[in-house]
Amino acid sequence: MALTSPVRFDRERAKPQAAKLRMPRFARYVVSRGWLHLILLCGVGIFVFPFVWMVGTSMKTDDEVTDQKWMPSIPTFVPRSPFVLGAPEVLRPMAVDPATWERLFNRLLNISRSAVGAELKARPSGSQVNADALRDSAAAVVMNRLVNRLPTKLWSGDDSALLDAYRATITPQIISEALADRLARFEIRGMLVRSLDAEMFSISDGKDVAKTWQVESGDAKIVTAPDGTAFLQYDFASRGAKPIVLRRDFEFPFDPSQLHKLIVSYKADTSWHRLDCQLTIGGQVWETIRPSYLAQARPSSIMLQPPTFEDEAYKNKVWTPIKLVSSGPSSDPRKASLRVTLSPEGTIGAILAKVQFNYRRALNAVPFWKYVRNSTLLVALCVLGTWFSSTFVAYAFARLHWPGRSVAFVLLLSTMMLPSQVTMIPSFMIWRAVGWYNTLNPLWVPAFLGSAFFIFLMVQQMRTIPRDLEEAARIDGLNAFQTWWYIIVPLVKPTAAAIAIMTAMGAWNEFMGPLIYLRDQAKFPLSLGLFGIRADFQSSGIDWTMIMAGNVLMTLPVIVMFLLFQKYFVQGMTMSGMKG
Numbered sequence: 001m002a003l004t005s006p007v008r009f010d011r012e013r014a015k016p017q018a019a020k021l022r023m024p025r026f027a028r029y030v031v032s033r034g035w036l037h038l039i040l041l042c043g044v045g046i047f048v049f050p051f052v053w054m055v056g057t058s059m060k061t062d063d064e065v066t067d068q069k070w071m072p073s074i075p076t077f078v079p080r081s082p083f084v085l086g087a088p089e090v091l092r093p094m095a096v097d098p099a100t101w102e103r104l105f106n107r108l109l110n111i112s113r114s115a116v117g118a119e120l121k122a123r124p125s126g127s128q129v130n131a132d133a134l135r136d137s138a139a140a141v142v143m144n145r146l147v148n149r150l151p152t153k154l155w156s157g158d159d160s161a162l163l164d165a166y167r168a169t170i171t172p173q174i175i176s177e178a179l180a181d182r183l184a185r186f187e188i189r190g191m192l193v194r195s196l197d198a199e200m201f202s203i204s205d206g207k208d209v210a211k212t213w214q215v216e217s218g219d220a221k222i223v224t225a226p227d228g229t230a231f232l233q234y235d236f237a238s239r240g241a242k243p244i245v246l247r248r249d250f251e252f253p254f255d256p257s258q259l260h261k262l263i264v265s266y267k268a269d270t271s272w273h274r275l276d277c278q279l280t281i282g283g284q285v286w287e288t289i290r291p292s293y294l295a296q297a298r299p300s301s302i303m304l305q306p307p308t309f310e311d312e313a314y315k316n317k318v319w320t321p322i323k324l325v326s327s328g329p330s331s332d333p334r335k336a337s338l339r340v341t342l343s344p345e346g347t348i349g350a351i352l353a354k355v356q357f358n359y360r361r362a363l364n365a366v367p368f369w370k371y372v373r374n375s376t377l378l379v380a381l382c383v384l385g386t387w388f389s390s391t392f393v394a395y396a397f398a399r400l401h402w403p404g405r406s407v408a409f410v411l412l413l414s415t416m417m418l419p420s421q422v423t424m425i426p427s428f429m430i431w432r433a434v435g436w437y438n439t440l441n442p443l444w445v446p447a448f449l450g451s452a453f454f455i456f457l458m459v460q461q462m463r464t465i466p467r468d469l470e471e472a473a474r475i476d477g478l479n480a481f482q483t484w485w486y487i488i489v490p491l492v493k494p495t496a497a498a499i500a501i502m503t504a505m506g507a508w509n510e511f512m513g514p515l516i517y518l519r520d521q522a523k524f525p526l527s528l529g530l531f532g533i534r535a536d537f538q539s540s541g542i543d544w545t546m547i548m549a550g551n552v553l554m555t556l557p558v559i560v561m562f563l564l565f566q567k568y569f570v571q572g573m574t575m576s577g578m579k580g
Contacts, residue, residue: 051555051559053070054548054551054552054555055548055552056070056071056072057072057544057545057548058358058359058545058548058549058551058552059072059354059355059357059358060072060358060545061295061296061354061357061545062296062298062543062545063296063297063298065544065545072354074351075270075272075347075350075351075353075354076347076350077239077344077345077346077347077350078236078269078270078271078272078273078350079235079236079237079238080233080234080235080236081184081185081186081232081233081234081269081271082128082129082183082184082185082186082231082233082269083129083184083185083269084129084130084133084134084137084182084183084184085137085181085182085183085184085270085297086137087136087137087139087140087141087182088137088140088141088144089140090105090109090140090143090144090147091144093147093148093150093155095152095155096147096152096155097155097156100155100156103159104159104162104163107159107163108143108147108163108166109139109140109143111163111166111167111170112139112140112142112143112146112170113135113136113139115139115142115167115170115175116135116138116139116142116175116178116179117135119172119175119176119179120134120135120179123176123226123227128233129183134179134182134183137182138175138178138179138181138182139178141178141181141182142170142174142175142178145174145178146166146169146170146174147166149169150162150165150166150169151165181297184269184270184271184297185231185232185233185267185269186231186232186234186266186267186268186269186271186294186342187206187229187230187231187232187266187267188206188209188213188222188230188231188232188246188264188265188266189205189206189209189229189230189265189266189267189299190202190203190204190205190206190209190264190265191203191204191248191250191262191263191264191265191338192261192262192263192265193252193253193254193259193261193262193263194259194260194261194262194263195254195258195259195260196258196259196260196308197258198260199254201253201254203248203250204248204250206228206229206230207228209222209230210222210223210224210230212248212249212250213230213246213247213248214246214247214248215232215244215245215246215247216245216246216247216339217242217243217244217245218234218242218243218244218245218342219234219235219236219237219241219242219244220232220233220234220235220244220342221233221234222246232244232246232342234342236273236344238344239344239345239346239349240344241344243341243342243343243344244341244342245339245340245341245342246339246340246341246342247337247338247339247340248337248338248340249335249336249337250336250337250338251332251334251335251336252281252334252335252336255334256281256282256284256333256334256336259281259306260305260308261303261304261305261319262279262303262304262305262338263301263302263303263304264277264301264302264304264338264340265299265300265301266299266300266301266302267297267298267299267300268293268294268295268296268297268298268300269294269297270294270295270296270297271294271345271350272293272294272295272345272349272350272353272354273293273294273342273343273344273345274291274292274293274342274343274344274345274349274353275291275292275293275294275302275340275341275342275343276288276291276292276340276341276343277302277304277320277322277338277339277340277341278338278339278341279304279322279336279337279338279339280336280337280338280339281333281334281335281336282330282332282333282334282335282336283327283328283329283330283333284324284326284327284328284330285324285325285326285327286304286306286322286323286324286325287322287323287325288304288320288321288322289320289321289322289323290320290321290360292320293345293353293357294342295353295354295357302320303318303319303320304319304320304322305319305320305321305322306321306322306324307321314366314367314521314522316364316365316366316533317364317365318364358545358546358548358549359549359552359553361543361546361549362530362533362546362547362549362550362553363553365532365533365546365550366529366530366532366533366550367521367522367529368526368529368553370522370529371524371525371526371528371529371530372526374440374523374524374525374526374529375507375508375525375526375527377440378440378443378444378507378510378525379504379507379508381444381447382443382444382447382503382504382506382507383447383500383503383504383507384447385444385445385446385447385448385449386447386451386454386499386500386503387496387499387500387503388448389447389448389449389450389451389454389455390450390451390454390455390457390458390496390499391458391484391488391489391492391496392484393450393455394455394456394458394459394461394462395462395484395488397409397412397455397459398458398459398462398463399462399465399470399483399484399488400480409459412452412455412456413452413456415452416452416453416456424512424516427442428516428517431517436517437517437519438517438518438519438520438523439517439523440518440523442513442517443507443510443513443514443517443525444507447503447507454499454502454503457495457498457499458492458495458496458499461492461495462488462492465488465491465492469487469491470483470487470488473486473487493568494568497565497568498568501561501562501565501568504561505558505561505562508526508527508554508557508558509527509554509558510525510527511527511528511531514527514528515528515531526554527554530547530550530551530554533546533547533550534547
């Protein structure tokens with residue numbers, strides 16, 4: 001009987017295999033392919049980030065644009081006002097060494113606190129707020145404004161010299177501005193009326209607000225600060241607290257039927273509480289169509305305007321429309337009263353108000369829906385024209401035999417090498433000679449004349465279709481046109497869908513064509529119409545938050561369209577042809 005050789009057990013080689021067997025399947029998958037998924041996720045994040053940043057910016061206020069935060073702040077329920085805004089972050093000047101900044105930061109901040117505290121004692125705020133919190137918040141504002149004014153050479157010299165120079169830059173005016181910046185309160189500053197003849201009449205100003213305005217209902221009172229400013233001190237116990245109603249009785253200085261605008265100027269307290277207005281003129285009662293919100297701690301106004309000639313004008317509608325809700329007889333038609341209702345908004349309501357704030361402004365800044373209709377019309381005509389021309393011309397190149405076909409196809413492809421800037425001026429001269437300048441025709445008629453790229457794409461797809469189908473159609477009695485419609489077109493649907501998607505995206509985003517051919521604002525597409533937002537605010541400063549809101553509104557249809565039809569887009573671009 002033969003003896004078998006003993007099997008030697010290698011423990012060192014068995015350890016990795018045993019560990020591999022004990023490793024969970026998910027862990028093995030992560031080790032083997034996780035790096036590829038990580039790369040793909042990073043690529044997705046790079047492409048998605050600009051859109052996320054644009055959406056975040058569209059939900060910011062003007063005050064937050066200069067912050068270094070990527071996303072907007074989230075508002076919460078504000079139970080009472082006035083209140084102190086949070087202290088901003090004190091930023092280090094770029095020319096200052098981090099070690100020097102860290103050494104002097106607390107000393108500079110203490111100097112700012114002492115100066116602000118002394119000013120607070122000399123000039124009280126006139127409101128029931130936390131004085132220490134107001135001092136610290138205003139000190140941060142003072143420090144942010146002044147550290148950049150110090151000469152750079154002082155930061156590398158003696159600390160006492162720099163501190164003395166910093167003390168010298170702190171003035172009562174800067175402290176007053178910082179205190180006003182950090183103290184949030186709802187100030188009523190005056191009221192004006194404007195007639196249709198462009199005459200302005202002051203009904204009240206900031207000095208007589210406490211005497212002429214009254215709190216009709218709600219837990220609030222009008223307080224006059226030591227500087228003469230009148231503000232509303234209110235307290236909401238909860239989200240469902242009773243609204244506060246302010247009333248101002250006055251008499252019209254002209255015939256109320258000639259009213260153009262009634263302007264109430266105020267300074268908001270960033271509480272995002274809701275404002276509604278009711279204007280009673282004689283026996284007529286008018287109410288605001290849309291609410292306003294106490295959005296930003298800066299001077300603002302509510303412009304109440306009944307239906308006028310401006311409603312159909314292509315301009316920024318900064319006013320709040322009012323509608324007639326009831327009408328009756330009155331002994332004094334010029335006697336009027338304005339009621340401003342302040343309703344509390346909870347955290348959810350404040351967030352929703354902030355989200356829609358810039359979008360509502362963008363919709364009112366331009367005739368948005370008019371531009372959407374123009375863009376939709378152009379997209380529909382361009383898609384129809386491109387689909388027809390690409391499939392029809394490609395059928396002649398791919399399926400029909402005629403003299404000079406190859407030469408014509410080469411000439412067609414050679415036009416792809418011509419930049420659009422080369423043909424821009426000749427095309428403009430042609431369309432102007434035809435008489436189509438300032439019309440939509442030059443923007444969609446070329447789609448029916450064919451695109452070299454889309455024709456080439458369709459030719460390659462049609463060449464994959466077997467000849468047997470076409471010959472069978474001819475045997476059944478179909479002519480060339482019927483064969484194209486009943487046989488070829490159904491088989492190239494994926495490619496046609498891809499062409500339609502690319503054409504729709506191009507027509508929706510087209511800017512240069514409308515800018516060249518259109519002069520009448522009523523014919524602008526959305527791409528050119530939104531540019532008007534920036535043009536209207538060139539003199540007063542570009543409102544980037546509203547522009548980002550308009551960009552989001554324009555980008556969303558393209559994203560939704562691509563997500564809905566991406567399957568057809570991928571199928572068309574792969575050009576797989578028929579199987580079987």
